[in-house]
Amino acid sequence: MDLYKFRSLAQLDRVADILVSERLFCSRYSHLNDPFEGQYIQTGVFRSDDGHSTVRISTPSEVGDLRAPENPTELLICSLSSALDDVRMWSHYADSHRGVAIEVSFDEVCARPRQVQYVERLPTYSFDAPTSPRPEEVLTTKTTHWAYEKEYRFFHNATFLPIRDRIRRVILGARCRDTDETVIRRLLPSGARIVRTRLDPMTSKVVLR
Numbered sequence: 001m002d003l004y005k006f007r008s009l010a011q012l013d014r015v016a017d018i019l020v021s022e023r024l025f026c027s028r029y030s031h032l033n034d035p036f037e038g039q040y041i042q043t044g045v046f047r048s049d050d051g052h053s054t055v056r057i058s059t060p061s062e063v064g065d066l067r068a069p070e071n072p073t074e075l076l077i078c079s080l081s082s083a084l085d086d087v088r089m090w091s092h093y094a095d096s097h098r099g100v101a102i103e104v105s106f107d108e109v110c111a112r113p114r115q116v117q118y119v120e121r122l123p124t125y126s127f128d129a130p131t132s133p134r135p136e137e138v139l140t141t142k143t144t145h146w147a148y149e150k151e152y153r154f155f156h157n158a159t160f161l162p163i164r165d166r167i168r169r170v171i172l173g174a175r176c177r178d179t180d181e182t183v184i185r186r187l188l189p190s191g192a193r194i195v196r197t198r199l200d201p202m203t204s205k206v207v208l209r
Contacts, residue, residue: 001082001105001106001107001112001113002082002103002104002105002106002168003080003081003082003103003104003106003113003152004080004081004082004083004084004089004101004102004103004104004171005018005024005080005081005101005102005104006081006089006090006092006093006094006099006100006101007093007094007099007100007101007102008093008094008095008098008099009095009098009099009100009176009180010095010098010099012183015099015100015102015184015187016187018102018163018167019102019167019170019184019187019188019189019192020187020189021160022162022163022164022165022166022167022189023160023161023162023163023164024078024080024104024154024160024161024163025078025159025160025161026076026077026078026154026156026158026159026160026161027076027077027078027079028076028077029077029139032077032079034142034146036122036142036143037139037142038135038138038139039122039138040122040123040124040125040133040138040141041121041122041123041124041125042124042125042126042127043124043125043126043127044126044127075135075136075155075156075157076155076156076157076158076159077139077153077154077155077156078153078154078156078161079151079152079153080104080113080151080152080153080154081149081150081151081152082150082152083148083149083150084101084103084171084206085205085206085207086148086149086150086205086206087199087204087205087206088148089101089148089149090173090174090197090206094173095173096173096175097173097174097175097176097197097199097206098173098175098176098177098180099173099176100170100171100172100173100176100184101170101171101173102167102169102170102171103167103168103169103170103171104163104166104167104168105166105167105168106166113152113153113154114136114140114152114153114154114155115140115151115152116140116141116142116146116149116151116152116153117140117141117142118141118142118143118144118146118147119141119142119143119144120143120144121143122141122143123137123138123141135155136155139153139155140153165189165191167189167191167192168191168192168193169192169193169194169195170184170188170192170193170194170195171194171195171196171197171208172184172194172195172196172197173197174196174197174198174199174206176196181194181196195208195209196208196209197209
């Protein structure tokens with residue numbers, strides 16, 4: 001499975017760290033750009049002081065502190081995408097096509113990422129359920145506003161996810177400068193190559209040259 005990390009070259013140090021150190025940064029969910037990240041609706045039947053049963057909806061409720069029961073270390077998130085040809089991904093995450101998409105290959109040997117599911121509304125869970133939803137379950141469900149991202153997520157317990165020998169290509173945005181390409185070539189890990197893109201007016205997509 002090939003997935004992509006879109007980056008702006010305005011923060012060249014971060015791109016250099018990915019290519020030279022062969023690792024991806026993992027973030028706390030509270031630092032991600034979706035304001036509904038880690039939130040869900042809880043429903044349940046409650047008895048008031050006068051004995052009447054009422055239904056109450058708590059919306060939204062944050063997922064604890066993201067600590068898995070079997071591992072007391074905080075879980076962090078590394079997000080990638082399969083949407084290489086989507087104009088919006090390049091516009092939002094790669095400096096309006098001036099940046100790059102780093103192609104990373106994952107196989108059965110490594111831990112596979114979890115695919116994000118997109119729904120019309122935040123997920124709903126009952127207060128009466130025997131167990132609370134797992135953080136990974138809530139954090140791989142997002143509203144359809146974000147469906148174009150075709151996101152995959154790794155849940156990790158360290159600041160960086162190692163990707164040694166997994167970077168296959170650095171794909172340059174359609175507006176990427178020749179001088180930036182020269183710099184990227186000096187940073188490429190062994191075995192990786194550079195590919196340029198162009199905007200296809202017939203399909204309104206990003207395609208490889």
